[in-house]
Amino acid sequence: MKLRYALAFAILPVVVVLAILQGGALLTRSYMDEASSQASSALRLAVAALAGHLSRYEPLPALIADHDDIEGLLQAPDSQSLRKVANEYLKEINSLLESSDIYVMTPDGNTVAASNYDLPGTFVGENFSYRPYFLDAIAGRPARFYALGTTSLKRGYYFSSPVEVAGKILGVIVFKVDIDSIESSWRGGEYKIFVADPEGIVFMTGSPEWLYNGILPLDAPRLARTQASRRYAEAELRPLPITESVYHGQHLMRIAGEGTTREYLRLSHYMPEADWTVNVLLDTASVRTQARTTLIAILLFICLAALGAAVLWQRRARVVERLRLQEEARNELEHRVEERTADLARVNEQIELEIAERRLTEQELRKTQADLIQAGKLAGLGQMSAALSHEFNQPLAAAKTYADSAAMLIDRGRVPEAQDNVRRISGLIDRMASISRHLRNFARKPNEKLGPVPLPEVIADTLEIIAPRLKAADAKLTVALEGDGLLVKAGPVRLQQVLVNIISNAADAVEGLADRRIVLSAGRVDAHVVIEVRDHGPGVPAAIAERIFDPFFTTKGVGKGLGLGLSISYNIVKDFGGNLSVVNHPExxxxxxxxxxSADAVQEAAE
Structure with missing residues (x-):
């Protein structure tokens, strides 16, 4: 038994080490494959961007070669006027197409017109007969070529096309395209991208230190071919210190520099139309770090799982005791819940009783409020009783006089005049009936629902009731309504009571003053109707402005009011969903x- 334990403890470390090594290799391979897939997408994007940028300009040389100004210049290359026209045309086209340069060469390679004719370092007068793009084009074939400009020392991609007139090649037109914008987009990214020419020389890269370095050996034939075309002018060509290897089907490249060597995952794509090779490099340090991190995480997880199992094993003995304690606690909790439920039931019964009592109290309060409103109306009628008595007595006295006079006129045979007196008596009776009807309606207890109320009709009925009070105060009421179709959401009788109370207070305010004018105005403001009653009295003192709508608050003498009119009016308007306020007029x-x-606005919202 002891031997078995000893063998187990001896073999276990070996198994763990082998598992770590094998797991690390598998993880590294997996992350390498994933990184290769991501780098492949970046490579496709870089190739598409390059191809798209260059394809914009490829058909342009052939199109511009057919232009009359270009053909005319090559037919008479010594003509200064034709050169000027061609230069201006090329400059305009170059600016429009956002290319680097456009220029025209004669069959001997001399440049006779260029878009940069008026700039330092112009191509005009330069000879580029050694360039492959010129040799191919003068032979009748469109050409493409990448090089470092010998005059401008700027890198660019050249498109050339022969200028042919009547079957004869008179010259060559060349487009130079700047590709710095694409190169600048490669800098600072996750991937390092570079483009190599057929000789393996890096001529586009997001890493400036690799520019003009060779990834293939710079032997004599390669250097001779590069120098013959002067592709890179006088630039110094250096070999890039690299070593290449293959890891499970993935191409790896190690680049030495500044005392360190970095390993990259390399993916390449050959562009036959440009004769380029686009390369994407991904630093494998992050991939290997990620694999190591994952492996460490797995080991930690295994350790934590083992630790967790040990902890669970230790806690297993406590489970039964904990379950027992939980059962006791559950029983205690259920007992307390039952007690609490009984208490809540008793509280709910008490709350229901209180709610019933409050509802009964609210009903009593509403009834009392209605009685108080009716008492306010009757009190108002009582205050106007003297004026109303005069309103009734005056027509009665006049009717008596007209009746006596009619009898005398009949005795004298003056029947038409007697008939006129009878008609006057009938008019007086109608007037008293109208006053009586309005007073009866006003004194009636309202049991009405809110609805559309024509404001002009309510104001007309109010004037019938309040007329005696205005006459007694010798006050003049002016009514100003904005339109005749004002409808408000209210109850007609209670709204009439509000207007009677406010106009009566206005009559009290101006009674005995020199200016006894009262103005009642109404108009629409947005979705509301505003009614204003203005008097020319002393106004409302600031000290009582906040208390003027309180019940039983009055500034009148004893026996002249209960102090309920404005309070009742305020509550009635609140029931209508409106607002009653008072301010002092500036004048x-x-x-x-x-x-x-506004009842119109309410109906529109309901629709």
Missing amino acids: GGAVFRIMLE
């Missing part, structure tokens, strides 16, 4: 403002 007097919802 003197008080302004009571009633704001009610």
